[in-house]
Amino acid sequence: MAGSKQIHLGLLVSTFFLLCWNPTPVRAEHSENAIEFEYKAGSKKGPELWGELKKEWKTCKDGKSQSPIDLRDGIATKVNSSLEHFKVSYNPAKAMIENEGPVIAIVWEGDAGSISINGTDYILRQCHWHSPSEHSINGKRYDLELHMVHRAKNNNVAVVGFLYKIGKPNPFLSEVTKEIASMTDVEKDVQLGVIDPRKMKAAQTGFQDAKKRKMRKASSKFYRYMGSLTTPPCTEGVTWTINKQVLSVSKSQVKLLQQVVFDYAMMNARPLQPLNGRDIKLHDSLFSSFRQ
Template sequence: MMFESKQAHLQFLVFSLFLLYWHQIPIGDQVVGQEIQFDYRNGNEKGPEHWGELKKEWAACKYGKLQSPIDLSDDRATKVIPSLEDLQMSYKPCNATMKNEGHYIAMEWEGDAGSVKINGTDYFLKQCHWHTPSEHSINGIRYDLELHMLHQSPDPNNKAVVALLFKIGSPNPLLSKVHNGLESMIFTKETQLELTDPSEIKWSSLKFYRYIGSLTTPPCTEGVIWTVNEMVNTVSKEQLELLKQAVHDYAKMNARPSQPFNDRDIILYSPLLRQPVFQN
């Protein structure tokens, strides 16, 4: 009986150590053995060039004519509007959850976090997420990071994305505020954040591009209104590495390649003195 008791105790100890060890394995390493629906590795059978072949619902990734991201420049603009009347942001603090989606880190707002008004329609903020390096380029230059703020109108089929670009430099204030939550993404898939104000994602330029594109991950749905800020913000090297460390290994570089331009219209908003219209 004493031998059996010691054996049971030893088995319990080994099991406890296993659970402790498993808990400390980063999320990026736990993906081994799990099915990956798509990835970002060029030349891989599930890489970006094959997304449209993996599922019939993803056909737009291959055959769509309004795919994102694209290269942006003043020279490609088909229309210049010298005002910001079509950029009315009305955000407010709301509870949020940070999630590790495997292919990117997302921050989802759980209630009414406000909206952006485009062409007279309100698009309500749902979540934001990050891509490294940037997906959109300006004059052929890709930067270190891109933030996407995903909005949706009352019709769930109507989506609008506001995008900001970043280069290595001073720490980003929003990422500094949610640092603990971001750090926890290395070991867990979801964590609650304190009350988070989307207005802290600073719109830092009077100049932006707008065009009709698509989601940049499968199913690559088209008809998305893109608004890309021309100003390049800053993010620290440490913050950028933390975003990379948290995701799965195949997504440490999780930017979709640039897509064909296909002669689509780009509107350049470039007022000289007017400020964006922010509402409380």
């Protein structure tokens, strides 16, 4: 009789375990309420509707200086730059890598330095990637875009952007491949130790001399315009600096960045926004802002 009760109790426990156990993990992106906005056109939370999802996001719809935009040489005003226009002073500092859901981000915890734009200092806070690129140059969108986000004491934001096309692997992404892969579909962070922000624009190797000279010339040019954040709340007043030089990234590196973010953000680029008469300046500098 006691043995029969033990068997019966064991069957109940086993049945309860099977009913409660789900071999497929529940992923945050499958919960519609957990997703505040999406990138897919035509969806209920797509880019064209961001400004209607929350009253705090109305600038996404009503703003007249939104980002990203198409950077066209034909309408850009050429400027001969000096150090006052754009100066970079970065420092190696402790950082971590985060899967924030829509983007993979490097967040600096220590003093990683700053940039200076027309005499105003902006402290480096973090960087993250968008695929495909959000900005385009002369109508062409690229495979990846890196945003380095800075904030001044008055909370004004300045973003430095780099565009990438498929080619040789990006040296920095190669260094953190394992850490990125470890956070697939999970909102988590991993400590990286000390990271030098100048690695974000590490020179590619293996180019012929003529190509190197062309790249060095391109690397000293950058577009400058006033825009907005490219995600809700789409706050305006952001100073954008987009490097004209297009860097290299491997196909597998772009694919990894797309796979690890949540499903709704695999293609996490906001559509191009109207220029609305804004000035675009193309600075031709005699210095390399991101010298190693």
